[in-house]
Amino acid sequence: MAESGEKKNSRKPRAGKKAAPATGKKRGRVEISAGGIVFRRTPKGVRVALLLDPFGKWAFAKGHVEPGETIRQAAVRETMEEMGLAGLKIHAKLGKIDFWFRDQYRPATRGMLVHKYVHFFLMEAPADQRGRPQKKERIKRIIWIGPRRLRTKSSYEDVQPIVDRAVRLLKKMTGGPRRRPLTKKN
Secondary structure (H helix, E strand, O other), X not given: OOHHHOOHHHOOOOEXXXXXOOOOOOOXXXXXXXXXXXXXXXXXXXXXXXXEOXXXXXXXXXEEOOOOOOHHHHHHHHHXXXXXXXXXXXXXXXXXXXXXXXXXXXXXXXXXXXXXXXXXXXXXXXXXXXXXXXXXXXXXXXXXXXXXXXXXXXXXXXXXXXXXXHHHHHHHHHOOOOOOOOOOOO
């Protein structure tokens, strides 16, 4: 979750222009990460998972692509690790976001400008999976909510286009949210 010491609580959506790389001795670098928006089918309808990150923000699992690993493989691995889930199935690629930040934790690269790309996939977890937060990554909690609440609950603005696409795909795949049948009161 907190790979390379990015300061997630300060990232803001891009407004068309990208920050110019810093000048001086240290040059910027590019990082590639991947993750997932996970849903499961329950008797009450579709539920989507969010995790509470180390900064107290509701987010989605993601992490670095390891050497020899595809972006899809990294997305599944990182999501399984951070959320304690098994048996994930990718349904669709949702797109990617990118943002800039300064590395603040690695001594060798502290202060370096990083351009990060994060690829997201829509994934389904088995209905009986609830998950458990990966403590090593300081993930505090996992919740499962209805797709309608996803846009307002997700904390990072730059991920909203990905969330919107996930909600549209879920609606197509599952026929929208299930409503309880109306019953007559006697």
